[in-house]
Every structure is written in C-alpha cells, then in structure tokens.
Amino acid sequence: MILLADDEPAFQRLTGAWLRGLGHQVEVAGDGDAARAAFAAKPADLVLLDLAMPPHHDPEAGLALIPAFTPAPVVVMTGHADHALALKAIEAGAWDFLAKPVDPDLLRVVVARALERARLAREVATLKAQAGGDEDMGLVGTSPAMAALRALIRRVAPTRLPALVLGPSGTGKELVARAIHAASPRATRPLVPIHCGAVPAELLESELFGHLKGSFTGATTDRPGLIETANGGTLFLDEIGEMPAAMQVKLLRFLADGSYQPVGARAPRMADVRIVAATHRDLPAAVAEGSFREDLFYRLKGIVLRTPSLDERASDVPLLSSMFLRRTSEGRASFTPDALDWVAERRWPGNVRELRAAVECAAALAIPGAAGLMVGAADLAFAVGDLPSEPASSVFKTLDEEVAALERRRILEALGRTGHNHTHTARELGLSRVGLLKKMDRMGLR
Structure with a gap:
C-alpha cells in the first residue's frame, strides 16, 4: 500500500x-x-x-x-x-x-x-526469522531450562500478544525481548527499549508519549515519543515494576486501544506497538500491596516468560565463560582446566551479568606465559574478590608475577589515556618508545 x-x-x-x-x-x-x-x-x-x-x-x-x-x-x-x-x-x-x-x-x-x-x-x-537459530537469539546454553525458553520464544514471537519477562537481575531479560522481536513479523520495524526506573517520573510521560512545542518550559520543538518511534515494532519496558502510578494509568489506556496523547496535545493519536515488559520484582506482591495496578498487570501478562538463574542452568556456566573470554580477548586467551572447574563450582548470585564481569576482569589481569594468555582460577578469584581457600603459596603470584601484572596494567591504562599513541605513552611512563614496544611485544599487547 x-x-x-x-x-x-x-x-x-x-x-x-x-x-x-x-x-x-x-x-x-x-x-x-x-x-x-x-x-x-x-x-x-x-x-x-x-x-x-x-x-x-x-x-x-x-x-x-x-x-x-x-x-x-x-x-x-x-x-x-x-x-x-x-x-x-x-x-x-x-x-x-x-x-x-x-x-x-x-x-x-x-x-x-x-x-x-x-x-x-x-x-x-x-528469512532471518525462519533461520533464526539459538545463536541469532543471543541466548546461549544447552541446559533444559534454556532449551525450553527458546522454544517458548519461537511460539510467542509470531503473535500480537504483549509479553512479560520475569526473572532475577542479570539473567538476560532484554536478550529475551530482542529475541521475541527478531523472530516476529515486526523484525523490520524498530525495537525501542526504555528503563522505567532510570527516567525521572516527571519526564517519563514526555519520553514515552512525546510532547508539542511550548507544552512546558524548555519544549522548543515538537518531539516524538518512544511509542511513535516504535510504531509498527516493539517497545521494551525494562523494570516495569518501577513505573510511577500516574504513568501506569496512561500506559493502561494505550494497551487497551492503542491510543496515546503527547504532552500538550488536545487530540489522541494511534500507534501499533507490541509491548514487551520485564522486571525482577514480584509483581503479584506489588499488586497486593497497592504499588502496581492489578488491571495493568493482567494487561501486560498476555504471555509470561521466565529467565532462569545460573543456579537453574549450572551446566551452561563453562560454555558462557568461554564465550565471554573469547569475545573480550578476541580469541587470544584461554582458560586453564582449573579455571573452568572453578567457575562451574562457584555460585553466581549476580547471574550472567556477574559471570561476564568476572571473566572480563580476569582476562585483563592475566599474565602472558609461554602458552599465551592463560586465565586461571586465581585470576578469577581475584577478579570477584573471593578469599583463597588454598595456601597462599599456591594461589598468589610470585613477586615477579605481581610486578609484571602491575606493569601490564599501567601500560594498558596509559595507552587508553593517549588513544594508543606509542610515543605519548612512552613519555608518560618514562620509557623510550623502543623500550615500550619491546614490553608490549613481550606482553602480547601489540
């Protein structure tokens, strides 16, 4: 048309x-x-x-x-x-x-x-939706919990129903929203995310619905809201449980008939937007205590998906750790066998977010050896601040290793400050340019 x-x-x-x-x-x-x-x-x-x-x-x-x-x-x-x-x-x-x-x-x-x-x-x-395998979804894992989640996403995606994604913090709820959008008929339209708790309450209405010029101090031009931007696509409302009560009423109206009113407008407008909402909060409990509207809760929960914690998918931890290390080191680093045992045995209360941060930090602190850059259990333990359970002699590095780690960290920090300009970095560290390049070669930084 x-x-x-x-x-x-x-x-x-x-x-x-x-x-x-x-x-x-x-x-x-x-x-x-x-x-x-x-x-x-x-x-x-x-x-x-x-x-x-x-x-x-x-x-x-x-x-x-x-x-x-x-x-x-x-x-x-x-x-x-x-x-x-x-x-x-x-x-x-x-x-x-x-x-x-x-x-x-x-x-x-x-x-x-x-x-x-x-x-x-x-x-x-x-074609992307039809061929959209697990890797395209971004949801990595072979555990039964992840297989069930991916299967549900494939069933949910083609529908027009709103979706509510529940689960602990750090379990990848936004990845689920993106997977739903990518496998849906709306994939060519925008996916627009907003964190409902990160926007001040007084600005959230303008952010979602837009505003007209002159509608408030500072509104010098018309500005479309995220709903208009997402028209024909998907709006992802992250941490919906943090949405102020006044905005819950206005969102409920939009969910009911697709109409919304920009700030300062006299007539409503229409938009065709699929809502995917997510929260780590217990929404039924919030409804019971009166902080979340019951009618909005039932509008949002057209389909409920739950992201499993790492405790529920422990078999995926080594696979995820290897993927994060490969990405952060661009394939130049490897885990020692004791490192994979360590990540598999440890509990991760912060879930995937905590695991990823630990791997990235350990990779940055690891010291190159004869076999290349190897990340060991001690590196991971240091990264997360865990106290060693082994004798200090077997866990902590030698003085030479500690000095080498500090030297590597100082060089990386200086390179970051100078935009990887070798001459300026050498001058800042009190080295000759040739001396700096030799150290970078030895550390595998070039």
Missing part, C-alpha cells in the same frame, strides 16, 4: 487515480497529523510525502515528519526544490526526492524501485 500525503486536492485526486491505475492501493492524507495517524493505523509499504503541508506549510518543518514513517521508504515531494533541501531530506531519512510538478514516468520508476526495496527488506526479515 502507498500512503500519499499532500494537501492539494487536485494533486491527491490525479496522482491517487494514476497510482491506482498502475494497480497500487493508495491511502490519502491531507496534512502531517493525518498522515501519521493513517500510518499508525496501517503502516504503508511506501510514503509519498509533500514537505510543505499544514499546519506550517514550511518544507523545513516537514522534514521532521520523515522519521515517523520508519522503516517504510519515504519519497519526498515539494515545489520548493533546491539542492540544500534535497540533502536535508536524505539526511533526515528520505529514500528519494522529487520536485513538483512530478514527471509521471519518473514517479513510476521511483515508486517501483521503492516498493521493490520494501519487498526485499520484508523477505530478508522473514
């Missing part, structure tokens, strides 16, 4: 009839608000957008409309054509630029190419 957004009745009538004659479905809108509403109600495959429409009739102001139609290709049309305006339109996200009066042959070619691009984008998204 093509959305034709233009305020000239004659152009609407003639161009709309001409496009229908080519076999296209056409929806017509006469101003920016109507175009946004039409796209929200039924996202088009292509948008033909006149930049100079009400209420401003200013091509520069019309540029702000372009992102509202993401990811559909937008072809802008204007009678105020110039090179600078065309560049601004492309920078704002337009796919092509046509000057009025529009040449019919040129328009036919542009429309055909834009629709072909949209078709190919949909096919790629479908």
Whole structure:
C-alpha cells in the first residue's frame, strides 16, 4: 500500500487515480497529523510525502515528519526544490526526492524501485526469522531450562500478544525481548527499549508519549515519543515494576486501544506497538500491596516468560565463560582446566551479568606465559574478590608475577589515556618508545 500525503486536492485526486491505475492501493492524507495517524493505523509499504503541508506549510518543518514513517521508504515531494533541501531530506531519512510538478514516468520508476526495496527488506526479515537459530537469539546454553525458553520464544514471537519477562537481575531479560522481536513479523520495524526506573517520573510521560512545542518550559520543538518511534515494532519496558502510578494509568489506556496523547496535545493519536515488559520484582506482591495496578498487570501478562538463574542452568556456566573470554580477548586467551572447574563450582548470585564481569576482569589481569594468555582460577578469584581457600603459596603470584601484572596494567591504562599513541605513552611512563614496544611485544599487547 502507498500512503500519499499532500494537501492539494487536485494533486491527491490525479496522482491517487494514476497510482491506482498502475494497480497500487493508495491511502490519502491531507496534512502531517493525518498522515501519521493513517500510518499508525496501517503502516504503508511506501510514503509519498509533500514537505510543505499544514499546519506550517514550511518544507523545513516537514522534514521532521520523515522519521515517523520508519522503516517504510519515504519519497519526498515539494515545489520548493533546491539542492540544500534535497540533502536535508536524505539526511533526515528520505529514500528519494522529487520536485513538483512530478514527471509521471519518473514517479513510476521511483515508486517501483521503492516498493521493490520494501519487498526485499520484508523477505530478508522473514528469512532471518525462519533461520533464526539459538545463536541469532543471543541466548546461549544447552541446559533444559534454556532449551525450553527458546522454544517458548519461537511460539510467542509470531503473535500480537504483549509479553512479560520475569526473572532475577542479570539473567538476560532484554536478550529475551530482542529475541521475541527478531523472530516476529515486526523484525523490520524498530525495537525501542526504555528503563522505567532510570527516567525521572516527571519526564517519563514526555519520553514515552512525546510532547508539542511550548507544552512546558524548555519544549522548543515538537518531539516524538518512544511509542511513535516504535510504531509498527516493539517497545521494551525494562523494570516495569518501577513505573510511577500516574504513568501506569496512561500506559493502561494505550494497551487497551492503542491510543496515546503527547504532552500538550488536545487530540489522541494511534500507534501499533507490541509491548514487551520485564522486571525482577514480584509483581503479584506489588499488586497486593497497592504499588502496581492489578488491571495493568493482567494487561501486560498476555504471555509470561521466565529467565532462569545460573543456579537453574549450572551446566551452561563453562560454555558462557568461554564465550565471554573469547569475545573480550578476541580469541587470544584461554582458560586453564582449573579455571573452568572453578567457575562451574562457584555460585553466581549476580547471574550472567556477574559471570561476564568476572571473566572480563580476569582476562585483563592475566599474565602472558609461554602458552599465551592463560586465565586461571586465581585470576578469577581475584577478579570477584573471593578469599583463597588454598595456601597462599599456591594461589598468589610470585613477586615477579605481581610486578609484571602491575606493569601490564599501567601500560594498558596509559595507552587508553593517549588513544594508543606509542610515543605519548612512552613519555608518560618514562620509557623510550623502543623500550615500550619491546614490553608490549613481550606482553602480547601489540
């Protein structure tokens, strides 16, 4: 379907009839608000957008409309054509630029190419969803708990139902949201995340619903909210349990009928957004104590998914540890056998987040040896602050090893401060450039 957004009745009538004659479905809108509403109600495959429409009739102001139609290709049309305006339109996200009066042959070619691009984008998204294996989901693990979670995601993703992801902190709830979005028909549309506890309560409404110019002090321009940005896609509400009570009411209205009202607006707008929410809190308990609305809870829990703790998927710990080490060292480091035993036997109350931080820290502190960069149990224990259970002689490094570790750390810190400029780093450390390079070679830092 093509959305034709233009305020000239004659152009609407003639161009709309001409496009229908080519076999296209056409929806017509006469101003920016109507175009946004039409796209929200039924996202088009292509948008033909006149930049100079009400209420401003200013091509520069019309540029702000372009992102509202993401990811559909937008072809802008204007009678105020110039090179600078065309560049601004492309920078704002337009796919092509046509000057009025529009040449019919040129328009036919542009429309055909834009629709072909949209078709190919949909096919790629479908193929990705069909071939989306466990690695594409980002949910690594062979344990029964993870296999069950991935299977549920595949069943949930194609539906329109909201999803509620529950689980302890650090278990990858955002990864689950991303996997749901990637395997859904909305994969070509945006996935927009927001942490409900990280945004001040007085700003959360504007952040979600947007605001109009002049609606409050400092609102110098219209600003779309995250719901408008996510139109046609998925909105991920992380830590939904932290949402203030006043915002819970407004979110409930949006979940009920898809309508929302930007701050300062007099009329509601519509958006087609799938909600995936997550929290580590006990929401039924929050409902019982009155800090979370019961009706919102039941709206959100269309489908409930639970992310397992590492205690529930202990067999995945060595696999996850190896993956984190490979990524952080770019494949240059390895675990000693005692290191994998150590991570498997230890409990991880901070779950995957704690495990990843420990591996990354241990890799940064490890000392290169004859076999390359090896990360041992002692490195991991030091990284997490665990007291050694073995005699100090077998756990702590020798004085030479401690000095080498300190020297390595100082060089890495100095390289970071100087942007990896060897001359400046050597000067800061009181070394010659050749001396610094020799040390970096010996430590495997080049």
